[in-house]
Structures are given as C-alpha cells and as structure tokens.
Amino acid sequence: MITEKHEDHCLKSCSAHSYIRKNWLGSIVFPFSALLQQSEFLDQTEVLQRAQIFKKNCKAMFPNRRIITTVFNDEGIQFLVTRYIKALNPPQQLLDIFLHNSNATFDLVARFVSLIPFMPNTPDENDGSDIWMTSECCISLAVGNKEEHAILLCNFFLYFGKKALVLLGTSVLEGHVAYVVTQETNEYLLWNPSTGQCYKQFDPFCPLKSVDCLFDDRNVWFNIQQNNTPMAVFFDYSKESFWKQLLPKNVQGTKVQSIQPEEIMYFETDKSMVEDLRNRIERTLKSKVMEWRPKHPTHWNRQCTFILRQILPKLEFGIGSFVSSEGDNEFERILQFYWVTGFPIQMPYTDVQSIIDAVYQTGIHSAEFPQTEFALAVYIHPYPNNILSVWVYLASLVPHQ
8 A cells, every 4th residue: 555644744746655565465375286277177067977978979889899088086076088298217227228129118118017016996887987196106006907917008109209108998707997099100019917928919819809989188989890800900090981980080189288297216125125025935835835735744855946036037138048058057967867847927016825826726736646746946036125036946856767
C-alpha cells in the first residue's frame, strides 16, 4: 500500500512523501510442473473417457480378446497405458559383456528381465483395473507382473533404438500373457519376458496362441482380424481394416509426458552375500538329499562336484558346451567308470524353498542302485539390484559294473 504523509510544519500545498507499506495476505506454492500439466489434465480426462468407450466397443466385437487401455499407478491415479512406454537404460553391466554383438546383448537384456521374480496377476476379468508399477519400481523391488515385465523389456529395447511394442494375448503354456514385438528389417520377432526367449512370427514352436492388442508410447491398437493366431496376423497396425486404434492420427503424434523416470539407477549386488547364499543353498540341498533317502546311504563324489562347479558359470552366458575345455579330460574319465544321470536347473532366485522343490521334482535323489554316488554343485550369478540367476546341478553316478 502507498501512503502519503505531509510534514506538520508544511502547508498542504507542499509536496508530500510517499511511503510503501506491505500488508501480508498469505502465500501459495504452485509447482511449475503442475502449471504445465493443466491443459494436459483436461485432455487426459477426455482421453480416459474415450479409452473406456473404446474398450467397450472392442469387447463387443471380440469378447474373448484381451484389451487394456487404462491402469492405475501405485498412488491410485488412472493413466493411459501408453504413458508407461519410454526408452530406459538397462544396467551398464549387461552392455559391457558383448560389446561387438548386439544380438547377444538383446538376448542378455531379455534374460535379465526374465530373472526378475513374478508376482501373481490380478484375476483376468479385472483387466483394465490393474495397478501397474513403473519400470524403476519393478527393478528396485525386484518383482513385477507379466505386463510390467513386458513394459520393462520394451523400454530397454527402445533404448537401443529398436521399434518395439507391448503385445497382449494368450499363450498355450501361460494363459494370459504380455509379450514384446520388435519390428526388424524383414520380419517381426516375438519376445517372451517370462523366459527371455525370442521367436520369429512364423515359428511353429512359439507358445503364443493369440495376438489381441498392441500398444506403444503413442497409441493402443486392437486386433480386428478374424484370425488372431501369430502366424496369421498382419502386424502392420497402420492398416485400419486390420487394427482398430484408440487415438486418431492427429492426436497420437502428440507427445504426452511419461510416468517413467528419465533413467534408472542401479546398484551393485554384494558378492559376499551371494557367496554366503550359495553355500547355504548347497548345504541345505545336500542335507535334503540325504533326508529324502532314509533307507539308503548317500555318498558324494567330490571329483564330479568339482567339475560341475567349473561348468555352471559358463552356462549363464551360453559360452561353451556342458563339458568345459578345462574339465574335458576329467569328465571323460568319470564317464569311463560311471553312468551319470542329471541336468542343470536354472531359475530366478526368490527363496530357498523354491529351489528345494525344483530339485526334489527331478527325482534324481531316488536312485536305488547299489553303490550310487551323487554330485551337487550350485552357482549364483549376480546381476544389479539383487537380481540373481541360480544354477543347480544334481547328478547321480552309478558304477558301470
């Protein structure tokens, strides 16, 4: 406020002094980012309503096909699924292994995603009211559902500049699934984030049974082709006679802010913790094998165990065959005297009991031949953020005579 004050000895005709006085009314903090999102908020409300109508219309056409257009984040805010797609950096450790082989790096990145433990999905009928975490949360918590795994793998592929989309469909082996589709030079590849395996579109061994829906950072496409098996599907989603799109072309080019971070931060897994865990698993499994054989003595073959410990680390990156060059002669010598039965088990680490169950189900411990010996080796390969790949090899050795 401006106040004019006259001096007492001065006539009113004299000039007055002006004083500025500030009266405190209050304050409000308004984040600039929120200001930028105001126009976006109005648009997003309209888009979310459009997404619900779109999903209803698609279900009316093909009731058994899957489609998810909106989900909730961990704060209960509803978002279009497109906002989960953004190029994100994989761990640098993965990029440094195959410096001159990009295809091997892609396979390794897919393998890394498959090692993140899965949590059970919500019931299938709740598609669309799911809660999805960001890729950063999926990594930091080391857990995710099928869709979160597919989104993470898709975002990793986008980091390499690949053209990638998330695919919703069904599988012969897994029921409802989320795959990743990458468009290569002359073909489409289908990646299963649950296993890290990659299939060509026309691979008869691909377990994917139906291709129902695609989405990337720009749009959602629903498959309206009569035959939705992978081999029969025409993946060119620009063709409106084959794919029904959520957003019109004049809107889908508009970039909307992703809910993903700018980059993912990783931390190195404690190697001493990994070695302690390996020793604990090996001791526990040996104890369990003896417990599972109450009527038979259990003898351990140290030479074979030593060879298996050399071999398992090489299997993690698929370098070399089962018999390593170093242990070749020793293993051949063992085969001269023993009939060896067994195979390596590989699985993501969730808990020790899961490993015990997997080994028990092989039934190798139940060998009843006299003088049977056993060999057991455990190897754990650490990836960043306590994501672990566990290898277990249990073998039975029966003398030829």
